[in-house]
Amino acid sequence: NAGVTQTPKFQVLKTGQSMTLQCAQDMNHEYMSWYRQDPGMGLRLIHYSVGAGITDQGEVPNGYNVSRSTTEDFPLRLLSAAPSQTSVYFCASSYVEASEQYFGPGTRLTVT
Amino acid sequence: ILNVEQSPQSLHVQEGDSTNFTCSFPSSNFYALHWYRWETAKSPEALFVMTLNGDEKKKGRISATLNTKEGYSYLYIKGSQPEDSATYLCASFTGTDKLIFGTGTRLQVFP
Numbered sequence: 001n002a003g004v005t006q007t008p009k010f011q012v013l014k015t016g017q018s019m020t021l022q023c024a025q026d027m028n029h030e031y032m033s034w035y036r037q038d039p040g041m042g043l044r045l046i047h048y049s050v051g052a053g054i055t056d057q058g059e060v061p062n063g064y065n066v067s068r069s070t071t072e073d074f075p076l077r078l079l080s081a082a083p084s085q086t087s088v089y090f091c092a093s094s095y096v097e098a099s100e101q102y103f104g105p106g107t108r109l110t111v112t
Numbered sequence: 113i114l115n116v117e118q119s120p121q122s123l124h125v126q127e128g129d130s131t132n133f134t135c136s137f138p139s140s141n142f143y144a145l146h147w148y149r150w151e152t153a154k155s156p157e158a159l160f161v162m163t164l165n166g167d168e169k170k171k172g173r174i175s176a177t178l179n180t181k182e183g184y185s186y187l188y189i190k191g192s193q194p195e196d197s198a199t200y201l202c203a204s205f206t207g208t209d210k211l212i213f214g215t216g217t218r219l220q221v222f223p
Contacts (some may be wrong), residue, residue, distance in 0.1 A: 035213075049211065058211065098163075099161060101146070
């Protein structure tokens with residue numbers, strides 16, 4: 001099992017550009033989520049999904065879109081990148097909502 | 113959105129010392145409390161998932177307790193080792209499907 005994979009590992013964007021951060025898991029987990037990690041802020045929930053076709057907003061959803069067309073994939077889209085979105089992004093999955101989370105390796109995004 | 117708070121923010125201890133951290137969370141609609149260990153340049157890894165009031169879990173030298181009525185959990189490390197140096201995160205899950213993390217306690221263990 002590859003577990004939770006994320007691509008790319010690093011990305012630099014200019015303000016206003018859009019891009020998609022990819023996340024995939026091969027553990028047949030129902031619950032998937034995206035977090036951003038900023039210094040002094042811990043992990044903040046952006047969006048989450050309790051199963052294919054179902055997504056919902058977390059603590060800091062503005063500027064991000066998600067979709068969950070398959071159980072395996074949960075991409076995060078930045079619609080128009082802003083410097084405030086410079087962060088490290090972690091995707092996580094779990095068997096069901098409250099069970100232990102398995103984290104991907106993270107994507108470090110810089111917006112200039 | 114919940115407030116999950118952890119204290120202290122950081123801790124420096126000598127090898128062999130025992131230490132503990134606190135996680136406080138809103139006790140209403142409680143469903144589960146998670147503890148994660150996060151080493152620098154790696155991803156968080158789960159230590160414990162706790163659901164029942166009075167629950168105690170142990171993994172090697174690390175243990176945790178849970179009080180859901182008053183909304184707190186303690187993580188204990190017995191005989192700290194340099195390899196225990198990491199940030200320890202707790203997260204609270206209520207019935208709203210959201211897992212909300214605290215900002216973590218950063219532990220450094222000096223030889």
